[in-house]
Amino acid sequence: MTDKTRRLTIKCPRCGVLTDYYGNEHRPFCSERCRLIDLGCWAEEEYRIAGRPVPQESDSPT
Numbered sequence: 079m080t081d082k083t084r085r086l087t088i089k090c091p092r093c094g095v096l097t098d099y100y101g102n103e104h105r106p107f108c109s110e111r112c113r114l115i116d117l118g119c120w121a122e123e124e125y126r127i128a129g130r131p132v133p134q135e136s137d138s139p140t
């Protein structure tokens with residue numbers, strides 16, 4: 079049984095709602111809102127990591 083009208087749907091990683099994969103410019107998110115929220119979270123996390131003091135070892139093994 080083949081279904082040519084079958085659409086590929088993906089789950090929005092932000093809110094979990096099922097959204098179309100094709101024709102969705104905000105994929106894998108369901109909307110621009112979810113995309114921006116997720117990007118914001120990522121940026122925040124990256125900022126936290128970047129702001130963390132990283133121990134620098136200047137010792138170089140011979």
Ligand SMILES: [Zn+2]
Nearest residue numbers: 090093108112
């Ligand atoms: Zn969403």
